[in-house]
Amino acid sequence: MAFVEWQNYRDTNLEAEYRNKYKRLRKLAKTKIEHRQEEYWDEVCEGIEKSIKSNHPATAFSIIRRLKGGSNRVENMPIEDRNSKLLVNTTDQLERWREYFCELLNVHSTVDPYVINEVQITTPTRLELE
Template sequence: MICEEIESSVQRNDPAMAFSLIRRLRGGSKRIENIPIKDRNGSLILNSSDRLERWREYFSELLNVPSTVDQQLIDEIQVKTLTKEEVERQNANPTVEEVRRAVKQMKSRKAPGSDEVTADLLKAGGEPVIRWLFEIFTDVWKNEEMVEDWSLALLIRLYKKGEKQLCDNYR
């Protein structure tokens, strides 16, 4: 019966439903948050706060690599001077039309961020949501102070292959 539902979803061109049914058919898997990991010396870490600290350490080392670019090369790059009109255009307040266009261009059926707000939800909100977003963006623009959450990133560990207890086996 579930196979028929999957086939029907595919025929209706509804991949989201098809994959949801496939995941349900496949059954749950052990969440990676609960898997013990190894520290840099190969010792197993069982404590959840110590595991979290190891992931922080791992991603900090992975993502904060010193630059290998020669500073002299950077200094030799010539910066193009903008016209007065272009400077004014780039410094202008955002418009309702820009917000409307940006929301329209957002990809549907994508996972939400930590705020749990999806592009589909913003699109479904219509003009009231566009106006509300416009007010937020205008306030941020005028005060030159960004919402703190906008500077945060959410890292999702995806297991690749190999030993699940090694941080290097995730992307």
């Protein structure tokens, strides 16, 4: 309502007054919302702690699951191929994951033979072997 009043009084002498009223109310609403959010999370955390202390971990986990929201199954998550085409088929997705990890983990590297020859091989002592 304060925003509408401010907009109705634009380009008039009273615009600054209504704009300041709107800003003041917006700031008040923001602080009240933040305060209530803190209270809510404190209540939720106390409920989880109380459940755990009273040996009801299932209740605690159900609260956490409720907070998490709906189940997002990884199997249903679409991924893209190299050409940014969406893959929805499970077989295609698995193939893309295989390609991705092959590229990620099979890095071509060159090792200087001089560096390999510089590595000293030590034999463990009898105490270390035991």
